[in-house]
Amino acid sequence: xxxxxxxxSPHLQVYRPQITTVMSIMHRATGVLLALGAFxxxxxxxxxxxxGESFACFQSVAGSPIGKxxxxxxxxxxxxxxxxGIRHLLWDVGWGFExxxxxxxxxxxxxxxxxxTAALAFVALNAGxxx
Amino acid sequence: MSLRDPLAQxxxxxxxxxxxxxxxVQRLTAVALMLLVPWxxxxxxxLIGADQFAVRATIGQPLNAxxxxxxxxxxxxxxxxxxxxxVEDYVHGWLEIALQIFIxxxxxxxxxxxxxxxxxxxxxx
Numbered sequence: 001x002x003x004x005x006x007x008x009s010p011h012l013q014v015y016r017p018q019i020t021t022v023m024s025i026m027h028r029a030t031g032v033l034l035a036l037g038a039f040x041x042x043x044x045x046x047x048x049x050x051x052g053e054s055f056a057c058f059q060s061v062a063g064s065p066i067g068k069x070x071x072x073x074x075x076x077x078x079x080x081x082x083x084x085g086i087r088h089l090l091w092d093v094g095w096g097f098e099x100x101x102x103x104x105x106x107x108x109x110x111x112x113x114x115x116x117t118a119a120l121a122f123v124a125l126n127a128g129x130x131x
Numbered sequence: 132m133s134l135r136d137p138l139a140q141x142x143x144x145x146x147x148x149x150x151x152x153x154x155x156v157q158r159l160t161a162v163a164l165m166l167l168v169p170w171x172x173x174x175x176x177x178l179i180g181a182d183q184f185a186v187r188a189t190i191g192q193p194l195n196a197x198x199x200x201x202x203x204x205x206x207x208x209x210x211x212x213x214x215x216x217x218v219e220d221y222v223h224g225w226l227e228i229a230l231q232i233f234i235x236x237x238x239x240x241x242x243x244x245x246x247x248x249x250x251x252x253x254x255x256x
Contacts, residue, residue: 031210031213031214031217032213032214032217034210035210035213035214038206038210038241039237041203041245042203042241042242042244042245042248045190045199045203045244045245045248046244046245046247046248048183048186048187048190048248048252049187049247049248049249049251049252052183055186082165082168085164085165086165089158089161089162089165092158120172120176123176124176124179127176127177127179127180
């Protein structure tokens with residue numbers, strides 16, 4: 001029996017993006033990115049435990065322009081996923097399900113993400129300079 | 132008193148055959164990471180620009196080594212559970228099964244490699 005082409009609902013192409021849906025997919029996207037970051041953390045630990053050559057290799061990769069962009073992306077993703085994760089845990093215990101609260105906590109997470117990420121980047125740029 | 136529906140007990144743990152375990156462990160590791168991430172961020176910021184000797188000495192301290200071990204285990208467990216759901220939702224067929232196995236192997240290997248590295252720093256003084 002041939003599968004019928006039935007309309008999908010909700011049809012994402014015509015569905016207006018809302019803070020609820022956008023933040024939900026951002027939680028997933030940052031989660032996938034942070035999984036890659038976890039492997040970068042493993043590389044850092046293994047390089048540190050290895051010889052001087054492996055550590056220098058890690059430092060040159062992390063210190064390259066692409067490495068710095070990746071580290072910044074991991075930082076921003078970590079801050080967002082961390083804060084939005086707390087929002088999810090609060091929902092899990094039953095707090096903040098009312099739509100006004102869902103929107104308010106969403107805006108709080110977005111604002112804090114920008115502030116904390118900027119603060120961490122500021123500290124990082126002023127701390128080492130080398131790495 | 133159990134809140135479980137008697138019918139659910141009679142029929143087992145549902146179609147996935149592990150009940151709410153995946154959901155629960157995802158939350159449990161999330162709470163662990165909520166506590167460990169601020170510690171890790173402070174540690175990482177303190178090690179920016181540090182040479183290998185300083186990095187080794189810092190991670191090798193017993194308290195730091197313990198927390199780092201807890202952090203990487205919670206991190207890779209949480210990552211595996213999250214990636215599993217993403218793959219379940221968007222990938223289908225044989226590629227789905229292959230990806231799920233690859234993700235599990237990669238996360239376990241990475242967690243073990245991290246543990247070996249941390250152990251080497253903690254025990255080599």
